[in-house]
Amino acid sequence: MTSLDKRYDALVIGSGAAGSIAVKELTERGLEVLLLEAGRDISEADFTPPPETRPQAMSISLGGRMRSGLKGQYVQARRAMFKEQTSPFLVNDWQHPYSSDGEFLWIRGRQLGGRLHSYGRVLLRSSDHEFKAASHDGHGEDWPISYADLAPYYDRVEEFLGIYGTSEGLPNLPDGKYRGPSLLTEAEKKFKATVENRWSNRHVAPWRYAAPNLHRVPLGILAARKTGRLTTRTDAIVQKITVNSKTGLADGAIFIDRNTKAQSRVYADVVVTCASAIESVRLLLNSAGDAHPDGLANSSGLLGHYFMDQTPSLLFGDDPNHPGSESTDQAPPDPYYPPIGGVYIPRFENLDSTTRSDFARGWAVQGTIGRMPVPDGAGGVVGLMGFGEMLPYYDNRITVHSRRTDAWGIPIPRIHLSITDNERALMRAQVRGLREMAEASGYRVNFAASALGLDSKKIWPDADPLSRAIFRIGIKRSLAMGAAIHECGGARMGSDPAKSILNEFNQAWDVPNLFVTDASAYVSNGGVGPTLTIMALTARACEYIAREHANGSLHQRSEQAR
Numbered sequence: 001m002t003s004l005d006k007r008y009d010a011l012v013i014g015s016g017a018a019g020s021i022a023v024k025e026l027t028e029r030g031l032e033v034l035l036l037e038a039g040r041d042i043s044e045a046d047f048t049p050p051p052e053t054r055p056q057a058m059s060i061s062l063g064g065r066m067r068s069g070l071k072g073q074y075v076q077a078r079r080a081m082f083k084e085q086t087s088p089f090l091v092n093d094w095q096h097p098y099s100s101d102g103e104f105l106w107i108r109g110r111q112l113g114g115r116l117h118s119y120g121r122v123l124l125r126s127s128d129h130e131f132k133a134a135s136h137d138g139h140g141e142d143w144p145i146s147y148a149d150l151a152p153y154y155d156r157v158e159e160f161l162g163i164y165g166t167s168e169g170l171p172n173l174p175d176g177k178y179r180g181p182s183l184l185t186e187a188e189k190k191f192k193a194t195v196e197n198r199w200s201n202r203h204v205a206p207w208r209y210a211a212p213n214l215h216r217v218p219l220g221i222l223a224a225r226k227t228g229r230l231t232t233r234t235d236a237i238v239q240k241i242t243v244n245s246k247t248g249l250a251d252g253a254i255f256i257d258r259n260t261k262a263q264s265r266v267y268a269d270v271v272v273t274c275a276s277a278i279e280s281v282r283l284l285l286n287s288a289g290d291a292h293p294d295g296l297a298n299s300s301g302l303l304g305h306y307f308m309d310q311t312p313s314l315l316f317g318d319d320p321n322h323p324g325s326e327s328t329d330q331a332p333p334d335p336y337y338p339p340i341g342g343v344y345i346p347r348f349e350n351l352d353s354t355t356r357s358d359f360a361r362g363w364a365v366q367g368t369i370g371r372m373p374v375p376d377g378a379g380g381v382v383g384l385m386g387f388g389e390m391l392p393y394y395d396n397r398i399t400v401h402s403r404r405t406d407a408w409g410i411p412i413p414r415i416h417l418s419i420t421d422n423e424r425a426l427m428r429a430q431v432r433g434l435r436e437m438a439e440a441s442g443y444r445v446n447f448a449a450s451a452l453g454l455d456s457k458k459i460w461p462d463a464d465p466l467s468r469a470i471f472r473i474g475i476k477r478s479l480a481m482g483a484a485i486h487e488c489g490g491a492r493m494g495s496d497p498a499k500s501i502l503n504e505f506n507q508a509w510d511v512p513n514l515f516v517t518d519a520s521a522y523v524s525n526g527g528v529g530p531t532l533t534i535m536a537l538t539a540r541a542c543e544y545i546a547r548e549h550a551n552g553s554l555h556q557r558s559e560q561a562r
Helices: 017-028 064-072 084-089 132-136 149-159 186-198 217-228 275-284 421-440 465-478 531-550 554-562
Strands: 002-013 033-035 100-101 178-180 229-235 236-243 250-257 263-275 311-324 341-346 363-369 377-388 396-404 411-416 444-450 514-516
Touching: 002 017, 002 250, 002 531, 017 033, 017 217, 033 186, 033 217, 033 263, 033 554, 064 084, 084 421, 149 217, 186 311, 186 341, 186 363, 186 377, 186 421, 229 554, 236 263, 236 275, 263 275, 263 311, 263 531, 275 411, 311 363, 311 421, 363 421, 421 444, 444 465
Parallel strands: 002 033, 002 263, 033 229, 100 411, 263 514
Antiparallel strands: 236 250, 250 263, 311 377, 311 444, 341 363, 363 377, 396 411
16 A cells, blocks of 8 residues: 655545535635545546437437446436436446445446536525424424525635526525526416416526536636645545544545555545545445444444435426427536526425425425427427425435445445335325426426326327336336435534534534535435535535634644654
């Protein structure tokens, strides 16, 4: 095993939503940072614009899914919102296996930037309807922070990335700092009028989305490189976070070269894990040692527990009253990715009072109407996805497998996630609600489904019988839990070390110089996508790290033990 000569102020593990912000915030505050990314580097060749083709009719995408599966992406190809264009930014499932009790669909990317190359760029703020939900309904625990604590960091991240959106004045979807407006298509305006006139508690807003990143390398990493204080190492799979036996502090990590499988050792004053919810929990569990026999920072015994994802539902159809397609994307054009935009309906049930007693909390809707290119005369494509709030349950957890390993000999994660009657009622309401809104708007519905399956035998009226039969078999697996790609929890924050892994600054109670800032820190998941909140939590934690590192409190004992 070789050791890197230099000792760094901070080691950041993972280069996606959390890691890219972490390296920016830390280097701009004067810290020398090493970034380890398990996947490959990226280049302009990865973003060669696709050849121009004639618009195709909306289809089940069986051909593209089969091609991805034959390349080793037999899990990634199941994703509900399949796009062959983003498949190169997702993992090879032969090399990256995982185990699950029942169906769990884990969609993940390993390259510089992680899933920032395959997500929809929708960035939404959470509110105290998420952070303080337990105080209202008694389910689970409140977060140790409130919206007011995070608001300045939402501002900071939004202004840095360049967000397009409109101010709506909704307490359950706080307004942000916008570079410009986002607009609805004519078909979406009609949808908004129909929904809001019929359901007074539903508000249809335009997407809030990030400007395209034409640099491709995440903007936070570019900003960090400008400081001259960032070292980036791709193809570096972290096997274990190491702990100094004399001080009890984390002192670095051991990583494996993805290509040569050679081991290396790196030392740092502070360790920040940003690897994604499942991967960070897996890493902490695999970092068990004499002082931490059940996993690093796990004296509470809760590491891996309270794992969640949002309950997924999906409706696809077409709008015969608005044929063709329209784009209202106000951001600069991207030659590789198509324009984006759409409709968002924030959670509307059980907000300030109980409006539905058959389930706790509620669900939100994200979709597009009339934006996808179609052949001349074809109805505009309608795609609506529901995201419901799964409650946190102790028994839903991440563990590591006792026998199976990945291609680099590292124990793989085991995902234990079961739904209850609460989530089943929620998904039934989601599918029913999506269909009601679509039919009220005059759309022809191709299908509506959730992790519970299809709601009707009448699907894809224009598809051939074989494609329909294959779709019926596969749709439940494509919409299994995990399909929302908003997995979170497992190393949750809290105010009590006996009931959480991290404090309000994402700092491990047991190891004061260890921080976890990705979605594993979530206490509850809400119906809002987690990406912007992950970034804001990271910015807040890194401000704290820089302050504490400057006064020596995070590494003083480590230096004395060297």
